[in-house]
Amino acid sequence: MLVETICSAVSAAGLGIAAITAYRKRFLTATRLAAYSLVPVGLVMTGAVGWISGMVFKPVVWAGFGVLGIAWLLFMITRVVERRSGVGTRKERKAAKAAQRDAVAPAASAPSLGAGRPTAAPAAAPAPAAGAARPRKAADEDFSDIEAILKKHGI
Structure with missing residues (x-):
């Protein structure tokens, strides 16, 4: 009975504050306050407050x-x-x-670099044209950044 009285008082106070807020022309805030103020009374009417207070005080x-x-x-x-x-x-x-002992190929996770290469020597790279803008050394420097990134990630 005490819990229901307290909830009713809280709701009445909240509705009073909502009325004052509406008087000050803040209707959206007043509506939100009224909604929050009606929650305790609704909980008392549904019996949820009695169930919760019975549980809390045991x-x-x-x-x-x-x-x-x-x-x-x-x-x-x-x-x-x-x-x-x-x-x-x-x-x-x-x-x-x-x-671990029954693994089919325990070293299979290590890449084999020698297998899969063709046995014939690769064809020679064509000579750069006379009007080529970049020498060969500049191209190697471009790939050094990529190699550094790949080494950083263990590739």
Whole structure:
């Protein structure tokens, strides 16, 4: 009963402030204040306030929230410990070792630079025309920037 009275008083005060705001010709703000002021009365009329106040004032409910908090804390601790130690259980470690031994081509991730090249010597590059604007050295300098970027990314 006390909670319902407090909600009604808050709504009445909010509607009074909305009326003063409307008197000052701020109709949009006054309408928004009136909407916010009617929410507590609506909650009292639907019975939601009685349900919430019954839940908030029971110590068993707060103890339940405490137990849920402890459970969440334990889950987070186990996740942190599992991530720091790498693979979690012995079964997982054994499975990881077996997968490593049973790999079809363990060195397949390393690129082979020699394979795939043609056996014939590549054709000689054509000589630059007499009116070429850039010498060969300038073209090499242009590619040095690209090579630096590729080396930075490990390519």
